[in-house]
Amino acid sequence: MQELMSEHRLGGSATLGGTTIIPIETVIYSAGEMDGGVWLNGSVEPMALIIIKSGTVKVLDIKLGEISLQDIQEAAPELTGKIDQRINQISDGVGER
Numbered sequence: 001m002q003e004l005m006s007e008h009r010l011g012g013s014a015t016l017g018g019t020t021i022i023p024i025e026t027v028i029y030s031a032g033e034m035d036g037g038v039w040l041n042g043s044v045e046p047m048a049l050i051i052i053k054s055g056t057v058k059v060l061d062i063k064l065g066e067i068s069l070q071d072i073q074e075a076a077p078e079l080t081g082k083i084d085q086r087i088n089q090i091s092d093g094v095g096e097r
Helices: 069-075 077-091
Strands: 002-010 014-016 019-034 037-053 056-061 065-067
Touching: 002 077, 019 077, 037 069, 037 077, 056 069, 069 077
Parallel strands: none
Antiparallel strands: 002 019, 014 019, 019 037, 037 056, 056 065
8 A cells, every 4th residue: 555645634613512622634545556456545534633612722632632732733734824723713703613
């Protein structure tokens, strides 16, 4: 199996009882050959959760437990602007579901 591409993305946020959860996912695309044919595969794996409650932001890495917002931005630098934008929207009451 050969990994073709891997990227991080923000999933849809969910709000319940004043707590908003934003998932961060890793999307992996891979391909391979088998019995003379070619196959393609895509998978989505959870990476972390951003939890916002009463103006406080916490980040839970699926494997490591609680980490800082800076840690997740370093692990997925392509999401830094998107994470900040989503947190600001939720803090301002915009974009909650």
